[in-house]
Amino acid sequence: MAVRKIITLGNPILRQKAQPVSKITKAEQQLIDDMFETMEENEGVGLAAPQVAVPKRIFVAKWEGETYALVNPVIEWRSDDLVSGMEGCLSIPRVQAEVNRHLKIRVKALDRNGNKVIIEPEGWLARIFQHEIDHLDGILIIDRSDDLYWVVTEVDEDGKERTRLIPTTKSAIIAAFQKRKTPVRR
Numbered sequence: 001m002a003v004r005k006i007i008t009l010g011n012p013i014l015r016q017k018a019q020p021v022s023k024i025t026k027a028e029q030q031l032i033d034d035m036f037e038t039m040e041e042n043e044g045v046g047l048a049a050p051q052v053a054v055p056k057r058i059f060v061a062k063w064e065g066e067t068y069a070l071v072n073p074v075i076e077w078r079s080d081d082l083v084s085g086m087e088g089c090l091s092i093p094r095v096q097a098e099v100n101r102h103l104k105i106r107v108k109a110l111d112r113n114g115n116k117v118i119i120e121p122e123g124w125l126a127r128i129f130q131h132e133i134d135h136l137d138g139i140l141i142i143d144r145s146d147d148l149y150w151v152v153t154e155v156d157e158d159g160k161e162r163t164r165l166i167p168t169t170k171s172a173i174i175a176a177f178q179k180r181k182t183p184v185r186r
């Protein structure tokens, strides 16, 4: 098992439509195991394969002690009710977005062993699934929301850390990540 590198906003792989997995081989199972390890290492609750630079339709999630590894997930049904919630993304560090998601969905997929599964997540788990399935279509939280924030951590006089949310825009976020990637000219 190995922790893989998580790519960030500006890397074109995050914007590609990921390819369906035609056969689950040892390579896909190794990828899934590595994705779990990478997610845990980064204290995430979900991770999609494109985030580790593999454009395949696979994601993993961990919520309330349960783990999920889904291959070729398809949302078959969505509840009419939408709920709003604050989301972060390991590929867009220090950014949060208030995103509307369907309260409940039904997802058809294959598990790590290629068995067909149907899952009906609700609430936060449904939110995680929708966030990760978006990744497989090249969609990010900054595309889903106009309520975007930089997360700024400040240390006050007592040495206590406080986080503050500073409103921002999609273009400002894209520009900031672009700048960070620009190589230094000699």
Ligand code: ZN
Pocket: 088, 089, 090, 091, 131, 135
């Ligand atoms: Zn994400």
